[in-house]
Amino acid sequence: xxxxxTMLTLAMAATVATSAVAMPVAYxxxxxxxxxATTADTEQNKDTAANxxxxxxxEAYDEDYIAPDGYTRNEWIKxxxxxxxxxxxxxxxxxxxxxxxxxxxxHIDPHTGxxxxxxxxxxxxxxxxxxxxxxxxxxxxxxxxxxxxxxQIGETATLKATITPEAETNTVKWSSDNTAVASVDxxxxxxxxxxxxxxxxxxxxxGAVVTVAVTVTEKKFQxxxxxxxxxxxxxxxxxxxxxxxVAAGTSETTFxxxxxxxxxxxxxxxxxxxxNKVVVEDKTPFTDIADDAYYANAVKWAFKNGVTAGxxxTTFxxxxxxxxxxxxxxxxxxxxxxxxxxxxxxxTDVSEDAWYAKAVAWAAENDITAGTSETTFxxxxxxxRAQIVTLLYNDFIR
Numbered sequence: 001x002x003x004x005x006t007m008l009t010l011a012m013a014a015t016v017a018t019s020a021v022a023m024p025v026a027y028x029x030x031x032x033x034x035x036x037a038t039t040a041d042t043e044q045n046k047d048t049a050a051n052x053x054x055x056x057x058x059e060a061y062d063e064d065y066i067a068p069d070g071y072t073r074n075e076w077i078k079x080x081x082x083x084x085x086x087x088x089x090x091x092x093x094x095x096x097x098x099x100x101x102x103x104x105x106x107h108i109d110p111h112t113g114x115x116x117x118x119x120x121x122x123x124x125x126x127x128x129x130x131x132x133x134x135x136x137x138x139x140x141x142x143x144x145x146x147x148x149x150x151x152q153i154g155e156t157a158t159l160k161a162t163i164t165p166e167a168e169t170n171t172v173k174w175s176s177d178n179t180a181v182a183s184v185d186x187x188x189x190x191x192x193x194x195x196x197x198x199x200x201x202x203x204x205x206x207g208a209v210v211t212v213a214v215t216v217t218e219k220k221f222q223x224x225x226x227x228x229x230x231x232x233x234x235x236x237x238x239x240x241x242x243x244x245x246v247a248a249g250t251s252e253t254t255f256x257x258x259x260x261x262x263x264x265x266x267x268x269x270x271x272x273x274x275x276n277k278v279v280v281e282d283k284t285p286f287t288d289i290a291d292d293a294y295y296a297n298a299v300k301w302a303f304k305n306g307v308t309a310g311x312x313x314t315t316f317x318x319x320x321x322x323x324x325x326x327x328x329x330x331x332x333x334x335x336x337x338x339x340x341x342x343x344x345x346x347x348t349d350v351s352e353d354a355w356y357a358k359a360v361a362w363a364a365e366n367d368i369t370a371g372t373s374e375t376t377f378x379x380x381x382x383x384x385r386a387q388i389v390t391l392l393y394n395d396f397i398r
Contacts, residue, residue: 151192234386237393257386264295264318271298325379332359
């Protein structure tokens, strides 16, 4: 007898005891309507990290179920007695289970193992039942080798981005939200331009992003001298002298701050600080200054500008140690011999009629020197390299 085709209601389908029905593993336990394919995999958006993005390699799709007998199953009925599903075989114009049980031919009730006795008219559905295939894809992830970057103005740094999995087009797009502070080129090279902060963004071909926080600070000069402690009284003076080319070290890594300074060295330091390093063609009367000596041009400058008259009419004595009195006299002469407010100072070892008295008074008034103690200047003490650059620095910044 031909089955009358009626629509299976959702409510009726909900009554099916799925736990007791032996269903093919490819199907849902209780199909009621056709399953519509979606373009996104069920895993998409579960991982919401900004540096990951879901990439669909193959779109989701539905297809008609093809039974073991080779027929496409796109119609089904359900036995209301044993709750089994039967799929339509158009050739036989009948319904079968996947194991070949004939609906009308006395199919077996899986609960009892006996031939099922029909109690209800089986329900038929014209809804196509299809097998759903989720989209196939993967997460594309981008990472950088540094998430924060601190730089000084003028410095460059290279960021390296890694994309997983590696793709044929493994191109990273770089950008900066504040190019006035830090810019980045197509290869991830960051250039610090001014003080402030910027965010560098690396974007993968499919849109995964990762950011790098960049902080740019003022450029700080780093001294190369290992024998100048950061907390030494002369540390800033040595840095100034080194940075401005006033004084070089005694080696690549040493300044030798306690080494006695010679007259030739002091003339050279002052020439570099005040003389703009111009070449002086004038001759001097000093017979002890060789033309190829490193201090030759400095002594010419000092003699021409009245900084020194030498140790005699014909000698400068470039290798002699220089005393503290001689140094402040040189500085005072370079300044144009300004009159101090008071020749008398707190230094008990500097008499008012000493040839260097006005120079010491001027230096004390202008905070170029504080003496070797509150009451002594030690005029005859030889001047060290640390002391001379400190005196020069104090005079230069006053």
